[in-house]
Amino acid sequence: MNWLIAILQTILFVMLAPLLAGWVKYCKCRLQNRKAPSLFQPYRDLIKLTHKQPVVSEQASWLFIKAPYIIFSATVLAATVVPLIAVDLPTSASADVIVMVGFFAFARFFLALAGLDVGTAFGGMGSSREMTISSLAEPAMLMAIFTLTMTASTTNLSFAITYLLNDGLVLRPSFVFALAALVLVAVAETGRIPVDNPATHLELTMIHEAMILEYSGRHLALIEWASQLKLMLYGVLIANIFFPWGIAETFSIQALGYGLLAIMGKLGVLAIFLAMLETLFAKMRLFRVQEYLSFAYLLGLLGLLSHIILEAAR
Amino acid sequence: MNIEQLDFYTQAILSMAALVGLTSFLMLGQGRLLRLIFVFALQGFLLTLTTALSAYSLNNHHLYISAVLTLVLKVVFIPWMLRRQVLQMNMHRDIEALKNNTLVMLGGAGLMLFSYYVLHPIVQSSSVVMLNALAVSLSVMLLGMLLMISHRQAIAHVVGFMSIENGLFFAAIVATNGMPMVVELGVAFDVLVAAVLFGIFFLHIRTSIDSLDVDLLNKLHEVDK
Numbered sequence: 001m002n003w004l005i006a007i008l009q010t011i012l013f014v015m016l017a018p019l020l021a022g023w024v025k026y027c028k029c030r031l032q033n034r035k036a037p038s039l040f041q042p043y044r045d046l047i048k049l050t051h052k053q054p055v056v057s058e059q060a061s062w063l064f065i066k067a068p069y070i071i072f073s074a075t076v077l078a079a080t081v082v083p084l085i086a087v088d089l090p091t092s093a094s095a096d097v098i099v100m101v102g103f104f105a106f107a108r109f110f111l112a113l114a115g116l117d118v119g120t121a122f123g124g125m126g127s128s129r130e131m132t133i134s135s136l137a138e139p140a141m142l143m144a145i146f147t148l149t150m151t152a153s154t155t156n157l158s159f160a161i162t163y164l165l166n167d168g169l170v171l172r173p174s175f176v177f178a179l180a181a182l183v184l185v186a187v188a189e190t191g192r193i194p195v196d197n198p199a200t201h202l203e204l205t206m207i208h209e210a211m212i213l214e215y216s217g218r219h220l221a222l223i224e225w226a227s228q229l230k231l232m233l234y235g236v237l238i239a240n241i242f243f244p245w246g247i248a249e250t251f252s253i254q255a256l257g258y259g260l261l262a263i264m265g266k267l268g269v270l271a272i273f274l275a276m277l278e279t280l281f282a283k284m285r286l287f288r289v290q291e292y293l294s295f296a297y298l299l300g301l302l303g304l305l306s307h308i309i310l311e312a313a314r
Numbered sequence: 315m316n317i318e319q320l321d322f323y324t325q326a327i328l329s330m331a332a333l334v335g336l337t338s339f340l341m342l343g344q345g346r347l348l349r350l351i352f353v354f355a356l357q358g359f360l361l362t363l364t365t366a367l368s369a370y371s372l373n374n375h376h377l378y379i380s381a382v383l384t385l386v387l388k389v390v391f392i393p394w395m396l397r398r399q400v401l402q403m404n405m406h407r408d409i410e411a412l413k414n415n416t417l418v419m420l421g422g423a424g425l426m427l428f429s430y431y432v433l434h435p436i437v438q439s440s441s442v443v444m445l446n447a448l449a450v451s452l453s454v455m456l457l458g459m460l461l462m463i464s465h466r467q468a469i470a471h472v473v474g475f476m477s478i479e480n481g482l483f484f485a486a487i488v489a490t491n492g493m494p495m496v497v498e499l500g501v502a503f504d505v506l507v508a509a510v511l512f513g514i515f516f517l518h519i520r521t522s523i524d525s526l527d528v529d530l531l532n533k534l535h536e537v538d539k
Contacts, residue, residue, distance in 0.1 A: 299336075
């Protein structure tokens with residue numbers, strides 16, 4: 001029964017990810033006074049792409065064709081670790097948050113390799129940029145996550161969220177810093193506006209799009225889906241760690257339904273914030289990104305420090 | 315003592331302290347003057363909230379007056395005046411090139427750590443709130459000084475100076491449950507007078523060296539070296 005719910009939760013994760021991307025796009029369009037595409041447009045795009053024949057360069061090796069499957073499955077595995085609507089599931093109990101970061105790194109490694117594989121200038125450029133950014137973003141993210149794990153004394157997300165739920169409403173200064181750090185990292189890692197522009201293929205400054213420029217057809221669909229999933233993963237992490245209320249602790253239908261509603265509400269609000277951020281800010285110069293990420297690291301460090309100094313038992 | 319066992323007021327004060335510290339860091343990394351002034355106003359607003367919170371929880375009515383004073387002076391008047399000066403001198407489009415921004419930020423983190431380290435022996439005997447309030451206010455003061463050292467524009471120096479005063483004010487509110495009204499009024503008007511005086515200074519610096527970049531003041535030698 002528990003395994004069934006775990007599998008259902010993962011399927012839900014994968015299925016809802018394009019909807020979240022559509023909702024972000026909808027909010028963004030409305031904020032920019034444009035007519036928004038339907039919320040289900042990302043689904044239609046994915047279906048359309050799967051029907052198209054993928055075109056692969058003659059120079060491409062086996063890696064180029066295998067990479068989308070590896071990236072997608074690694075991201076789905078990362079999604080199994082994160083509690084979406086219920087805690088205490090067997091999948092999330094068997095792996096902790098460091099494994100999740102590992103899955104992200106694994107997917108990113110293959111994405112960068114695939115970008116390099118065909119040997120176009122754009123692919124290599126995108127890969128090198130992605131690796132630069134992620135090498136700075138990953139420590140910052142771990143710092144923010146360690147603040148949580150030190151509070152709950154476990155690196156397991158499911159147990160940590162249960163611990164926070166049982167504590168009730170406690171205002172922790174360290175979480176203020178950790179939340180800010182995690183938001184900054186999430187924006188950088190999912191390639192949203194101050195760092196990378198998800199809506200363009202025509203800029204020399206693109207990062208994520210540069211790597212996947214050579215992909216088409218179902219391969220492109222899988223990579224797009226994986227990046228939508230990644231956006232949702234970060235959203236769920238932020239929502240469920242810092243605002244864990246509503247997540248199901250028992251496996252009754254009622255609690256699960258309530259959990260689903262809660263997470264959809266939280267993600268909906270978070271997406272509005274993301275759309276506002278993307279509308280208000282201009283894209284940064286690439287060489288400012290390291291300042292931005294070192295600020296995120298600093299915030300994570302301060303969160304950890306204020307946890308140790310202010311909140312630990314003395 | 316764990317944070318879960320503290321009452322809600324203390325937790326809120328602790329979070330406020332963290333936010334005030336955060337705004338200090340935001341100011342430190344800011345290259346644009348208008349945004350710097352905005353973050354300064356935000357810090358003033360957080361101070362107002364803290365004052366109102368402690369007024370409510372300690373049932374101390376004169377602190378409400380102090381909160382209103384902070385709101386009027388530090389959130390509205392001083393930022394408005396600085397903003398007007400920036401716009402008048404047409405400096406709002408300049409981006410100040412901060413040298414070694416990352417290094418300055420890490421130095422700021424070091425200062426925060428240092429202030430906790432320095433205050434640790436003092437507060438062994440007192441409560442967690444005291445430790446936090448004093449340490450955060452000391453680090454806000456030190457970060458204000460770092461802001462004055464690392465930025466070159468005179469207006470940024472004034473903001474740094476005011477944020478040092480904010481740090482002192484925060485310590486006074488949280489650690490002593492509010493100073494006597496006379497002292498607070500005195501400090502508030504001192505700040506007001508300082509802000510006006512700084513405005514006059516800006517004018518003089520600007521007429522003599524045609525810029526507000528204080529590094530250029532080094533060039534005011536009689537003889538070229």
